[in-house]
Amino acid sequence: MGSVKNLHEEELKGAQHTVKEILQQPELWLQTVSIIEKQKAVIKDFISRKLIAKQARIIFTGAGTSAYVGDTLTPHLRKELPYQIDSISTTDIVTNPLNYLKPEVPTVLVSFARSGNSPESVATYSLAKKLINNVSQIIITCNPDGQLAKEAGKDENSLLLLMPKKANDKGFAMTSSFSCMYLSALLTFQLNRFEVLKKKAEAVSKNAESILTTKYETLKSIVSLNKKRVVYLGSSTLKGLSQEASLKHLELTSGKIPTFHESVLGFRHGPKSLVDDETLIFVFISNDPYTRKYEIDLLQELKNDGGSKTVVAIANTIDEGIDELCDCAFIIPEQENIHLEDHLIALNYLIIGQLFALFNSIHLGVTPDNPSPTGIVNRVVKGVNIYNF
Numbered sequence: 001m002g003s004v005k006n007l008h009e010e011e012l013k014g015a016q017h018t019v020k021e022i023l024q025q026p027e028l029w030l031q032t033v034s035i036i037e038k039q040k041a042v043i044k045d046f047i048s049r050k051l052i053a054k055q056a057r058i059i060f061t062g063a064g065t066s067a068y069v070g071d072t073l074t075p076h077l078r079k080e081l082p083y084q085i086d087s088i089s090t091t092d093i094v095t096n097p098l099n100y101l102k103p104e105v106p107t108v109l110v111s112f113a114r115s116g117n118s119p120e121s122v123a124t125y126s127l128a129k130k131l132i133n134n135v136s137q138i139i140i141t142c143n144p145d146g147q148l149a150k151e152a153g154k155d156e157n158s159l160l161l162l163m164p165k166k167a168n169d170k171g172f173a174m175t176s177s178f179s180c181m182y183l184s185a186l187l188t189f190q191l192n193r194f195e196v197l198k199k200k201a202e203a204v205s206k207n208a209e210s211i212l213t214t215k216y217e218t219l220k221s222i223v224s225l226n227k228k229r230v231v232y233l234g235s236s237t238l239k240g241l242s243q244e245a246s247l248k249h250l251e252l253t254s255g256k257i258p259t260f261h262e263s264v265l266g267f268r269h270g271p272k273s274l275v276d277d278e279t280l281i282f283v284f285i286s287n288d289p290y291t292r293k294y295e296i297d298l299l300q301e302l303k304n305d306g307g308s309k310t311v312v313a314i315a316n317t318i319d320e321g322i323d324e325l326c327d328c329a330f331i332i333p334e335q336e337n338i339h340l341e342d343h344l345i346a347l348n349y350l351i352i353g354q355l356f357a358l359f360n361s362i363h364l365g366v367t368p369d370n371p372s373p374t375g376i377v378n379r380v381v382k383g384v385n386i387y388n389f
Contacts, residue, residue: 014367015358017171018252022354024166025176026208029347031164032180033201036187037194039161044191046159047108050136054106057084060185062112063091063120065174065244069112069182072240076343077189087240090120097127097389106134110185113139114169114177116146119384125151127389140184142168142177161188171369173251175354178244179347186343200344203335207348210333215352222328223359225310227280231271232261233298234284235291237342238349239263241284245353252361254371264295277308282356284349285315285322286342292320299325314349316340 036043050056058081060070070087078085088100090111101107109128113121116139125148128135139152142163152158167180187197230249232242239261246261262271264283275281283299286292302311303325311326316334323329332348334340340348361368 014369015362016369017169018173018175018358018368021166021169021171021175021177022351022358023212025179025347025351026205026212028164028167028176028180029183029201029205029208032167032183033187033198035162035164036184037198040191040194043159043161043188046136046138047189047191050157051083051108054134055083056106056108056134056136057086057102058108058110058189059100060085060087060110060112061090061093061121061124063089063118065178065247066112066114066118066121066181067091068240068244068247069178069185070110071243072182072237072346073185073343075236075240076186076341080190090118090124093124093127094120094386097131101128101131103131103133105132107132108136108138110138110140111148112181112185113141113146113148114143114174114181116141116143116148119386122147122151123386130389138188140181140188142180172371173248173357173368175248179350183347197344200338200340203338204340204344204347206335207332207340208351211348211351211355215330215355218328218330219352219355219359222280222310222312222356223363225280227257227310228278229258229260229274229280231267231275231279231281232259232284232353233264233267233281234261235264235286235295237346238284238286241346241349241353242282244350245282245357248354249357249360252357252366252368252371253364254361254366256364256366257360264298267298268301275302275305275307275309279309281309281311282353283311283313283326284346285313287316287340287345288342291342296320296322296325302326314352316345316348 067089074087093100137158139148140161141149144162152160163180167176169177232245234242242261246259250259285295312328313322313326314330315322316332318331
């Protein structure tokens, strides 16, 4: 009772894949750590030759949710690594290649792909080889049979990193595929901190198990409020996460509930106009004490504004009276006094976003595994013409 794992058969109708793929993440994260650990020597050699020796630029790319992997990663890795790092979606690169690909700049292009068959992703792989004089590519994908995996397998300038087999989500929305690709990239580009990150990933996995067994009733109660629009806010890494959470809810509810995402400070500059009594606002609270000050200020402001909107804070600590400044506070438990920076706690926040989207989908009578049965949108995008450049 009270656990996501005890969903009733009626609730699971049309949601079997999505539920399973959300629940399997704590296990798959540990498998992802093991996959990268076993390939450490190969990855280290590739990065040494292709990135460090050439002082190359890093571009993270993908389409849709896969692009948001890079958006969530980039702020942290920019701080940690001495390279130019950009997150640019394949959907931008394909339409305007020379706006983003610099022919004379040595580049490591990192493609994230669940299926590896999205037309824009395959096209970006080819465009990079055609337009950049010195390019190497890392393909992080969940599908060993996808076109990107096949291309990388026969290219000596490419490194293929396959995620756990179960991460190739069968449901419409990417859940475990997003989180496994994200974690694998965090590890790949910080091999010098691998043991520390491995221990922290184990703590994140334990946190996730706790969320999946204790947060069910609270999330259901928020769903029952029947709010008409949902806003997701976060800073830096957590802004990227808010983008993914926003899309997940939009996808799983088949667009019945409009969603919006923004940075915590950016929200005041116009977007706050959309808030009314029918608005639900999620605020992802940073674990950085400096950043958190701004987020606490926003919670205070939203409280002072009054009205019947609902504000939900998701945090790893309850200091600064967070619980008193919002209508509901999800506090992620600490594990063994391990401090989890934003780029790690983001994985736990992600699960809460996924669960809320799932429960609201079921509540609205949408089929989570196939929320667009008419084919207006598809698991792998269709109808995209790729033109010769």
